[in-house]
Amino acid sequence: MSSDIDISLTVNGERVSRRVEARRHLIDFLRLDLGLMGSHTGCEHGVCGACTVRVDGNIVRGCLVLAAALDGATVETIEGVSDTGEIRDLQEAFVARNACQCGYCTPGMLLTAAALLKSNAQPTREEIREYLSGNYCRCTGYHAIVDAVETVARQRSGKAGA
Amino acid sequence: MKAPPFAYVRAASLADVFPLWRAAGPEAKLLAGGQTLLASLAFRLSDPGTLIDIARVAELRGISQVGDAIRVGALTTHAELGASEMIRQHVPLVAEAVPLIAHPAIRNRGTIGGSLAFADPAAELPACCVALEAAIIARSASGERRIPAAQFFTGLYATALAEHELIAAIEFPAAKPAERGVILELARRCGDYAMAGVAARAQINGGALADPRLVFFGVGESPVLAKAAMAAIAGKPPTPETIAAAQAALATDLDPPADLHGSPAMKRHLARVLLARALIRMTGTQEARAA
Numbered sequence: 001m002s003s004d005i006d007i008s009l010t011v012n013g014e015r016v017s018r019r020v021e022a023r024r025h026l027i028d029f030l031r032l033d034l035g036l037m038g039s040h041t042g043c044e045h046g047v048c049g050a051c052t053v054r055v056d057g058n059i060v061r062g063c064l065v066l067a068a069a070l071d072g073a074t075v076e077t078i079e080g081v082s083d084t085g086e087i088r089d090l091q092e093a094f095v096a097r098n099a100c101q102c103g104y105c106t107p108g109m110l111l112t113a114a115a116l117l118k119s120n121a122q123p124t125r126e127e128i129r130e131y132l133s134g135n136y137c138r139c140t141g142y143h144a145i146v147d148a149v150e151t152v153a154r155q156r157s158g159k160a161g162a
Numbered sequence: 163m164k165a166p167p168f169a170y171v172r173a174a175s176l177a178d179v180f181p182l183w184r185a186a187g188p189e190a191k192l193l194a195g196g197q198t199l200l201a202s203l204a205f206r207l208s209d210p211g212t213l214i215d216i217a218r219v220a221e222l223r224g225i226s227q228v229g230d231a232i233r234v235g236a237l238t239t240h241a242e243l244g245a246s247e248m249i250r251q252h253v254p255l256v257a258e259a260v261p262l263i264a265h266p267a268i269r270n271r272g273t274i275g276g277s278l279a280f281a282d283p284a285a286e287l288p289a290c291c292v293a294l295e296a297a298i299i300a301r302s303a304s305g306e307r308r309i310p311a312a313q314f315f316t317g318l319y320a321t322a323l324a325e326h327e328l329i330a331a332i333e334f335p336a337a338k339p340a341e342r343g344v345i346l347e348l349a350r351r352c353g354d355y356a357m358a359g360v361a362a363r364a365q366i367n368g369g370a371l372a373d374p375r376l377v378f379f380g381v382g383e384s385p386v387l388a389k390a391a392m393a394a395i396a397g398k399p400p401t402p403e404t405i406a407a408a409q410a411a412l413a414t415d416l417d418p419p420a421d422l423h424g425s426p427a428m429k430r431h432l433a434r435v436l437l438a439r440a441l442i443r444m445t446g447t448q449e450a451r452a453a
Binding site (some may be wrong): 002004005021022023025044045046049052055058059061062063064065066067068072113115116130131133134135 | 163164165167168169170171172196198199201203204205216241264266267270271351353400417418
């Protein structure tokens with residue numbers, strides 16, 4: 001048993017190996033050990049959603065996952081999904097609708113919105129609100145965020161139907 | 163906030179867990195999905211010294227049919243429960259509960275075993291287990307035993323698990339053809355812990371509620387089986403008179419403590435409202451149930 005754990009995992013497509021303190025959560029690992037500052041540290045107890053990232057394809061609270069537990073895992077952050085262009089339309093809609101505001105919740109909002117649209121291509125505004133309800137925006141500008149997600153859902157389904 | 167320092171060890175198999183657990187000392191805790199444990203460590207509510215990560219123990223995974231029961235491995239996540247066709251078909255109450263549990267990112271990691279072992283009085287799955295007369299399959303170094311869900315939750319955050327005993331699986335009886343279940347809760351925001359909730363199940367027999375089970379959550383130290391209200395509706399259709407009698411009976415079933423979400427009087431009121439809605443939905447048409 002040890003307080004320092006060796007892990008090897010894939011982050012945004014790149015293989016990384018590090019020795020981490022057992023108590024290091026995924027967001028501190030990404031920010032402090034790997035220098036990936038796009039995932040934000042908010043409440044650090046699973047309430048605010050600012051630290052939302054993907055582990056093995058699914059969104060998680062980065063503050064409620066230990067880096068030590070992720071040996072062999074695949075992690076994707078806002079930097080990774082920005083580079084691949086996967087959510088470019090969502091990002092453009094957030095800019096167009098002024099849904100970024102202060103920007104603190106934005107990476108988590110984007111990854112959560114992307115997960116919603118993957119599971120439900122045409123959500124109602126109510127469904128968008130419910131899905132995003134675990135991501136807090138302290139600017140409280142939720143309308144703009146819901147507008148942006150709704151816009152992209154319409155754009156994507158319009159394209160799919162065309 | 164940051165968790166206190168601790169040691170970490172990963173168990174590769176069930177046989178691995180018990181010697182590691184014993185060696186790690188009395189304060190050591192098992193780490194499954196970590197959605198409650200890691201938050202409580204961030205608050206420094208506990209200082210376990212060592213975490214034993216059981217998330218990769220294959221024997222604790224999977225959903226399968228065993229005779230007339232559906233066996234759900236303790237490490238099954240809420241998201242996996244929600245996506246399972248077997249659960250939707252045979253344990254529909256649990257499928258209906260999943261969207262009420264926290265948020266998608268938490269449902270992707272939180273496990274049913276973790277939820278039951280933590281035994282939060284406002285949690286949905288403990289109430290579902292009691293309503294459906296599930297069995298908790300507990301495992302220790304000396305073997306396996308079955309604990310009826312109604313005897314599993316022994317108090318506030320307390321369970322019948324012995325020292326160095328874990329939850330291996332949960333067995334739900336498959337729903338009978340005439341069985342209806344419903345789970346309803348009232349929370350200020352979706353995903354929050356409920357101010358009050360009810361998980362209910364009955365066999366619908368010509369519009370009457372046979373063999374009803376009514377379990378309230380968020381209104382006591384553990385899930386509360388509302389025996390007086392159950393007796394008031396047993397074998398009857400949910401007429402306004404029956405509903406009123408069941409609501410009156412709740413006065414003897416429930417003794418809610420005040421908490422951050424409301425006073426005892428408010429919780430009693432919410433429980434009466436939820437009870438009426440649950441009884442109507444269980445006997446209603448598909449359209450009424452969806453409304």
